[in-house]
Amino acid sequence: MSLGSIFLLALLEGLVSASVLALTASGLSLVFGIMRVVNVAHGEFFMLGAVIAWFVSHWVGGPPAVAFVLALGVAPLVVGGIAALADTLVLKRLNYEPEATIVATIGLLYILQQGALSLFGPNALPVPAPFDLRLQLIGFGYSGYKLAVIAAAVVILLSLWLILTHTRIGLVMRATQIDRNTARAFGINVDRVYAMVFAMGAGLAAIAAVLIVPIQQAHYLMGADPLLLSFSVVIIGGLGSLRGTVVAALLIGMVDQVIPIFLPVVLPDYGAYFTPTLAKILATLVVALVLVFRPQGLFGKRHA
Amino acid sequence: MSNKMTMPTRRSVLSGMAAGGALLATGLTPRFVQAQSSAPIKLGFQLHRTGIGAAYGRWYERTATAALKVLNDQGGIGGRPVEIVFEDDGTDPARGAEVFGKLATQANCDLVYGALFSHVVVGTAPRAAELKVPYLVCSEGHHVASGMLNRWTLQPGITDVxxxxxxxxxxxxxxxxxxxxxxxxxxxxxxxxxxxxxxxxxxxxxxxxxxxxxxxxxxxxxxxxxxxxxxxxxxxxxxxxxxxxxxxxxxxxxxxxxxxxxxxxxxxxxxxxxxxxxxxxxxxxxxxxxxxxxxxxxDASEAETFYRTAVGVDDTGASVSDANEVSTYAHMFSAWETLFTIKDAMEAAGYQGPADRQKFVEALEAMTSFAEGNDHPQGDLSFNGKTHQAFGHxxxxxxxxxxxxxxxxxxxxxxxxxxxxxxxxxxx
Known part of the structure; x- marks a missing residue:
């Protein structure tokens, strides 16, 4: 493989990671930005999305593409429904106190994870890709589906941005984010907005999972990594900033792939050190530095 | 008096402390000996039911259960019926050691077997030595034959890497x-x-x-x-x-x-x-x-066919009830074969109860080979009592x-x- 094709591979893999991460993290960012809730169960909503995608493809049958499109609709709805329920039954009753909601979402994490284990078992559950296309690039083959994941993520993120900036729902959400009491005084049903935001955040994680599951399979323990990386992305990008989330996701996605793919080839003698684990260590180090020197994140606004 | 005994015992199980293990062993053994005369032989199975080893765990449980049925239909061990107590270790070393303690001291198992993942085996083996309970692993790891583990840990059912x-x-x-x-x-x-x-x-x-x-x-x-x-x-x-x-x-x-x-x-x-x-x-x-x-x-042998039928695996290695549910066929025979080796070693040792655990280890160490047949459908094996390791084809x-x-x-x-x-x- 030439240096160029290795770089291309690293770029493509980085974009796939970044796409899925941007979707997942934007859900987390939305929930924190508007509700001020640190949702530790976010990774489990991701996992649920993947498991539901398996369930749909397993029981619907038919051509993989049909089941996949169906899963892309069903998974965010179901996961969003569960999230809205959790918001109404638990978070609302805690008055969204930061400490209490963290503990509550930790509890939710275990309930969802063990629930998935009990209902769907401990095995990795494969989901067929909606289409089977392999591209032969210079020096390596690549899955056409992975390119579709990147495209889908771009479309979904653009839609999210349009919803937030150009619709009435988005206006209401932004109003609630800026000042929930004033929003309430203007007749906005803040409780409903919160339930909707929590559902949307979870739904975004579910969509990301449906996109990734034909590549990775669904597994009840798969939520831990997306949670950690999403937190990194959201902290670096600035909580509540969609633009920051996307930029940080690109940064972390690239670091996560370019370090283990590109550097070992450029510096073969030190190749063994450039592992994905090192990439994670560096990403976490960046998080720590951002927290120390720019706690509002790269694109976040400092709150009084 | 009995309260005084159970209090520290419970606590020590939770903390997993070495001293506690010794207390347990001395504290509970006599009671079991009095009760065991007609009791079935109880074998603990450290099972990767969840965690990263779950695909193996599911099939190890099926294989061991099928082997147990065959064993009991043949009259059990030394004329006594045999039970297997399965306990999930989450494919986690720390939990593996806890599960071992639970099986040995709370479920009163005569020995524990079945673990596959090497980090679980390495994490659990010291507990086996503390409690002086035989631990028969099915892990392939070289840690048994390398001398890293201890006298209570043996691997008679699968070749090491x-x-x-x-x-x-x-x-x-x-x-x-x-x-x-x-x-x-x-x-x-x-x-x-x-x-x-x-x-x-x-x-x-x-x-x-x-x-x-x-x-x-x-x-x-x-x-x-x-x-x-x-x-x-x-x-x-x-x-x-x-x-x-x-x-x-x-x-x-x-x-x-x-x-x-x-x-x-x-x-x-x-x-x-x-x-x-x-x-x-x-x-x-x-x-x-x-x-x-x-x-x-x-060229499959009759024993091979017998084993497949007993476990419920078809000719392609998938479950007979679901062709998409593929087994962990290359490894799971060890959960079957180890059980029959336990039977042979227990009978050779004249095993009566937990007091004979040391005799059991010595009897197994004295064995040198296991012949191909229904007990060993994968083929014949030789066994090295010094290194506690089996060698197969x-x-x-x-x-x-x-x-x-x-x-x-x-x-x-x-x-x-x-x-x-x-x-x-x-x-x-």
Whole structure:
């Protein structure tokens, strides 16, 4: 493989990671930005999305593409429904106190994870890709589906941005984010907005999972990594900033792939050190530095 | 008085402290001895029901349950019925040690067996020595025969990795190539592959030109493949965990329709995975190690057929009730065979109850071979009492028409190496 094709591979893999991460993290960012809730169960909503995608493809049958499109609709709805329920039954009753909601979402994490284990078992559950296309690039083959994941993520993120900036729902959400009491005084049903935001955040994680599951399979323990990386992305990008989330996701996605793919080839003698684990260590180090020197994140606004 | 005994006992189980273990052993044993005369023999099974080993756990449980039925239909052990208590360890070393304590002291099992994942075995074995309860592992790891563990830990049901790779290396270098790149999971089991296959290839005049370690919890693999040097003649892969299907799929994607080296894999990379899954077509013509052939071979023995039927596995290695539910066939025979070895050793020791646990270990150490048959459907094995390790035949299979067809079977002698420990000189 030439240096160029290795770089291309690293770029493509980085974009796939970044796409899925941007979707997942934007859900987390939305929930924190508007509700001020640190949702530790976010990774489990991701996992649920993947498991539901398996369930749909397993029981619907038919051509993989049909089941996949169906899963892309069903998974965010179901996961969003569960999230809205959790918001109404638990978070609302805690008055969204930061400490209490963290503990509550930790509890939710275990309930969802063990629930998935009990209902769907401990095995990795494969989901067929909606289409089977392999591209032969210079020096390596690549899955056409992975390119579709990147495209889908771009479309979904653009839609999210349009919803937030150009619709009435988005206006209401932004109003609630800026000042929930004033929003309430203007007749906005803040409780409903919160339930909707929590559902949307979870739904975004579910969509990301449906996109990734034909590549990775669904597994009840798969939520831990997306949670950690999403937190990194959201902290670096600035909580509540969609633009920051996307930029940080690109940064972390690239670091996560370019370090283990590109550097070992450029510096073969030190190749063994450039592992994905090192990439994670560096990403976490960046998080720590951002927290120390720019706690509002790269694109976040400092709150009084 | 009895309160005084149970209070510290409970606490010590929770904390897993060594001193507590000793207290438990002395505190509870007499009560059990009084009660055991007509009681069934109870065997604990440390099961990877959840966690990264779950695909194996599910089939180890089925295999052990099927073996137990056969054993009890034959009259049990020494005329006494046998029970197996399954306990999930989450494929986690810390929980493994807790589960061992629970099985030995709360469920009052005579011994514990069944663990596969080497980090669980390494984490649990010290507990076995503390409690002085036999621990029969099915893990393939070289840690038993290396002398790293203890007198109470034995591996009579499956060959260790060192022996496996040493016996196959000559075939690989002679038939596939001498420049090898290895891809392996980055923990004890993978390190055994790394160390011993590298040495075995060197002994054959070949060379391992690159070693690529991948964490067993990894979910994305493409990023590791560019490190495979272009002059690689043989790609040696072994992977475990829930993402093995992703691993082989991405390997196939990476090479696509371009040139690729010869591929020799441990079937671990494909255990519980249907070889007919979309994206795995590239495996056609590649080779695999199999401890036990997943596809029923043309020359299969009667014992092989008996075993398949008893466990509920069809000729392709899938569950008879669901053709998509592929077994961990290459490994799970050890859960079957170890049970019958326990029977033989217990009967040889005149085993009556927990007081005879030491006699059981000594009886097993005195054994030298296990004959092929219904008790050992994978084939005959030799057993080295000094190193506590069994040595069996290994199979190399080639994927032909979506089936794994055996092309080579090693002899027992191919897998022998000089003893690295003599456990029989260690005190109990």
């Amino acid at each position: 060192k022996s496996q790779v040493q016996s196959m290396a000559p075939w690989v270098t002679q038939n596939l190539g001498k420049k090898v790149t290895m891809v392996f999971p980055d923990y004890a089991f993978g390190h055994d592959h790394r160390d011993f296959f590298t040495a075995a290839v060197q002994a054959q005049g070949g060379e391992v030109i690159r070693q690529i370690a991948i964490p067993p919890t990894e979910t994305s693999f493409t990023r590791y493949f560019p490190q495979i040097p272009a002059d690689t003649e043989v790609l040696y892969h072994v992977m475990v965990g829930p993402a093995v299907l992703t691993f082989v799929k991405e390997l196939g994607e990476f090479y696509g329709t371009g040139d690729r080296p010869q591929i020799f894999g441990f079937i671990d990379s494909l255990e519980a995975v249907n070889i007919a899954s979309p994206g795995l077509e590239f495996l056609e013509g590649t080779h695999f190690w199999e401890g036990h052939n997943r596809n029923k071979q043309a 290994q199979n190399i299979s080639k994927v032909e028409g979506g089936k794994l067809i055996r092309v080579h079977r090693t002899s027992l002698e191919d897998g022998y190496y000089p003893d690295e420990v003599d456990y029989t000189t260690q005190s109990f």
